Amino acid sequence: MPHEMSLITTIAASLALATLFGFSAAKLRLPPMLGYLFAGFVLGPATPGFDADLVLASQLAEIGIMLMMFGVGLHFSIEDLLDVKRVAIPGALVQITLSTTLGAIIGHHFGWPWLTAIVFGLSLSVASTVVLLRALESRHLLDTHTGRIAIGWLVVEDVVMVLALVLLPHLGDLFGDGGTAMPRAALGPALALTLLKLVAFVALMLVVGKRLLPRLLWMVGGTGSRELFTLTVIAIALGVAFGAAKLFDVSFALGAFFAGMMMRESELSHRAAEESLPLRDAFAVLFFVSVGMLLDPATLVNQPLQIAAVVAIILFGKMLIATITVRLLGYPLNTALTMGAGDAQIGEFSFILCALAISEDLMPESARQLVVAGALLSIALNPLLFKAIAPIQAWVRSNSRIARYMEQSADPLAELPMSTDQRLLTDQVVIVGFGRVGRRLAERLRVEGIPFVVADQNRERIEALRAAGVPAVTGDATDPATLIQAHVARAAMMVIALPDSLDARKMIDVAKLLNPKIQCVVRTHNDDEAELLRAERVGEVFMGEQELARAIGEHVVTKMQARAAATIDVI
Secondary structure (H helix, E strand, O other), rough: OOOOOHHHHHHHHHHHHHHHHHHHHHOOOOOHHHHHHHHHHHOOOOOOOOOOHHHHHHHHHHEEEEEEEHHHHOOOOHHHHHHHHHHHHHHHHHHHHHHHHHHHHHHHHHOHHHHHHHHHHHOOOOOOOHHHHHHHHHHOOOOHHHHHHHHHHHHHEEEHHHHHHHHHHHHHHHHHHOOOOOHHHHHHHHHHHHHHHHHHHHHHHHHHHHHHHHHHHHHOOOOOOHHHHHHHHHHHHHHHHHHHHHHHOOOHHHHHHHHHHHOOOOOOHHHHHHHHHHHHHHEEEEEEEHHHHOOHHHHHHHOOHHHHHHHHHHHHHHHHHHHHHHOOOOOOHHEEEEEEHHHHHHHHHOOOOHHHHOOOOOOOOHHHHHHHHHHHHHHHHHHHHOOOOOHHHHHHHOOOOHHHHHHHOOOHHHHOOOOHHHHHHHHOOEEEOOHHHHHHHHHHHHHHOOEEEEOOHHHHHHHHHHHOOOEEEOOOOHHHHHHHHHHHHHOOOOEEEEOOOOOHHHHHHHHHHHHHOOEEEEEEHHHHHHHHHHHOOOEEEEHHHHHHHHHHHHHHHHHHHHHHHHHHOOO
């Protein structure tokens, strides 16, 4: 029987070659991502043999982006977004502005008109969502404060690109060769309408989606059908993303992100994340394959200097801009370097912008090939930048007086005020991390009259605590300077209330170096980590599931004992 094979062959060939080359890359101790990109290159029109359908591949990649952003939203809340607004909004805007300027200067040097050069520069300014999220996940940074900053940064970049994509057709009408005449006065109303649609979408999600989506997920979960639950999760992710794009001119990625963030309000959000994970991974691979398909090797041969300039802007220019910007905003060097490395690549939005610019006669095809080559090389080299963070920090601390000075931030939040009551800094409890667990612990200590000092990387939280009269410092607790400011040398106990315990041992080592007699308490969610920490005798280790089971057990035993006593009394 006859079949339509285009979609099936594209998926089958993409996944098969991605598996083969990804495995080969892993065996060579290279990122599997390189294998996925090479698989796309083999399947693309630039190589002989089978050619995959580029249109279908790009659509499949869009599904991957939607599912990935949906998954991010499931681990992200409105509070997290507001917590990082002071760094994400100005940081992303500064980075986009300066990167666009660098790209525009280079583009004009290539001989393009200024408008074309500006669009070209804008295409180099926005990072790939998939690449950054993969990098954060692989390094267990997604649920950290740095990860939340990166996600907030992505959201701001997404919003800016939405506005750019809406504005570009009007610029094409004004300056393009094939466009129809349009009065310049129409640009203002068009941009205002876009902003109004964006605000309307966000308001709808906050008012309606926050109530409707969690309730819907709860109702479906009550049926007990796993496949129906998974279907509902995927339908919500793709449906909201599609509706956002069609009704509000919002990008698929932004729509899916807000859908996930609203669904996070449901008690079943963790299950939703687990059920959608296999699809997210599979379609993320298809994204990298689709990137490899776009490359024309002739560009690498004919324009090596232009490609080198583009790659230099993406890898080094963007990293330097983001790193300096985050540092100037008062955040530690590690956070700044992580943000710089994460932003030093481009991806899906750059391709979308280039395609639209070409259709509006605002960009030549040669410019798009430079963007594609820059994206391919930056994605391939991006993992090396993350690996370079630790050596850079070590070099900074050992070789550069200026850099050491920069690392010791002059931020007033990184130092306790001189007016702090010394009674609060003697035999106190140092709480590292002021999330849900840290806040509840602090409240209990406050009720009991036990002094405590908070150390957290979130500046907004530290400012709020200082305003409430609580001793608090901002900074990374693995840095001795942060614990020194928290007066850990005079503390009786240190509680690491962070959800990620990977750096717990380093924090404890620093604390015991400053105060050998200090008692340490660590929070963890993993049985293996708990056993390793206990084996190293770092202090008391509490595992969330164990403590929950203990509390439930005590409740059940108390109720059953009361029931038994009541039965005896009746007899």
